[in-house]
């Protein structure tokens with residue numbers, strides 16, 4: 067399976083995906099990393115891993131449609147089967163959604179459907195919740211509304227700031243995202259309306275060689 071990863075910033079989730087592919091915990095390869103922000107660390111991470119890295123700056127495109135068409139063309143050119151958004155700070159338009167229908171994943175730093183959109187960690191602190199976390203979901207036309215694959219809970223501590231809570235959530239993101247992609251690449255993910263069914267592993271050899279799938 068060939069992955070495309072879209073990132074805008076530090077790319078720590080991208081790194082977790084690259085590491086997962088390198089160790090074969092994820093039975094897939096990263097075919098291309100596309101970044102919309104010049105100088106983003108995500109680009110350096112892709113280059114360091116020897117993976118094709120493209121800078122497609124959205125500010126060079128007059129329209130959102132034009133930018134989406136450019137993304138679709140680049141992803142097709144690299145033979146991408148599954149598209150992973152990893153801190154990509156752009157809304158995905160219909161052209162991209164249709165080209166990769168039900169084949170786009172995103173990671174979000176809250177337990178969806180709570181706190182969608184921007185500043186999810188800030189929203190959780192402001193709401194005074196005791197537990198937050200992260201969610202890997204399939205991308206649909208809404209903002210962080212698609213079917214949920216995997217979630218991990220993270221306690222909110224009394225002294226937490228946006229930074230400390232985000233940091234603890236990020237640790238869980240780095241576990242959840244590779245795991246979700248691995249399940250997908252094994253063909254174990256079935257979308258049934260709003261619900262996602264995770265099928266049993268079919269290859270015993272893979273289970274034995276992948277202790278991360280057992281916990």
Ligand code: GRF
Nearest residue numbers: 076077078079153173174175
């Ligand atoms: C993560 O918190 C992710 O949940 C959100 O954006 C952040 C990206 O971080 N969508 P990184 O670029 O992967 O380090």
